[in-house]
Amino acid sequence: MITSIQGTLTSATPLRAVIELNGLGYEVHIPVTTAEKLPAPGKPVKLHTHVVYREDNQVLYGFHGEAERDFFRLMIEQVTGVGPKVALTILSKLSLPVLEGAIRAGDIATLAQCPGIGRKTAERLVVELKAKVGATSGNAAMAASTGGNSAHADAVAALGALGYKPADAEQAVRRAALALGEEPTTEALIKRALN
Numbered sequence: 001m002i003t004s005i006q007g008t009l010t011s012a013t014p015l016r017a018v019i020e021l022n023g024l025g026y027e028v029h030i031p032v033t034t035a036e037k038l039p040a041p042g043k044p045v046k047l048h049t050h051v052v053y054r055e056d057n058q059v060l061y062g063f064h065g066e067a068e069r070d071f072f073r074l075m076i077e078q079v080t081g082v083g084p085k086v087a088l089t090i091l092s093k094l095s096l097p098v099l100e101g102a103i104r105a106g107d108i109a110t111l112a113q114c115p116g117i118g119r120k121t122a123e124r125l126v127v128e129l130k131a132k133v134g135a136t137s138g139n140a141a142m143a144a145s146t147g148g149n150s151a152h153a154d155a156v157a158a159l160g161a162l163g164y165k166p167a168d169a170e171q172a173v174r175r176a177a178l179a180l181g182e183e184p185t186t187e188a189l190i191k192r193a194l195n
Helices: 066-078 084-093 096-105 108-112 119-132 135-145 151-161 166-180 186-194
Strands: 004-013 016-021 024-029 044-053 058-063
Touching: 004 024, 016 044, 024 058, 044 066, 058 066, 058 084, 066 084, 066 096, 066 119, 084 096, 096 108, 096 119, 096 151, 096 166, 108 119, 151 166, 151 186, 166 186
Parallel strands: none
Antiparallel strands: 004 016, 004 044, 016 024, 044 058
């Protein structure tokens, strides 16, 4: 199985990247949360991957971190009715810390806000993954997703305390992080998200 790909990013859209390696261009399907972290075309990039093989094709899915890739695998292998496209949609709408938090809290409303996810699928995510998304894995995933600090998660929580819906808070903080660059503080993220 191909677990990662490292090469030159030749092009990217919010849901797809093309990585050239040894003269071959590999099309990799990615969530928006990974697309936001990609370098400019022409720069080196590494994605953690999962390959889905079917009779008529094979599709390569890529993620910024191993934790996102592993959670993608968990969703498609453990949750009835969640295939690769649905799992990619979920990871595009919610970052891993917010997704795991919603599952731990049984927050069906936040999960159901993902495009293509109805209430029943959101309930299945909670029922089938809650035991697998324990406090330990959540903290490890959060550390991996936020580069070892919790500024992102703290900013999302602060916006939630101000009345933002979890998905809206997540999106505002992601946009703020992109605008601010590398490792912004919680305070900087909150200020930028509120503007």
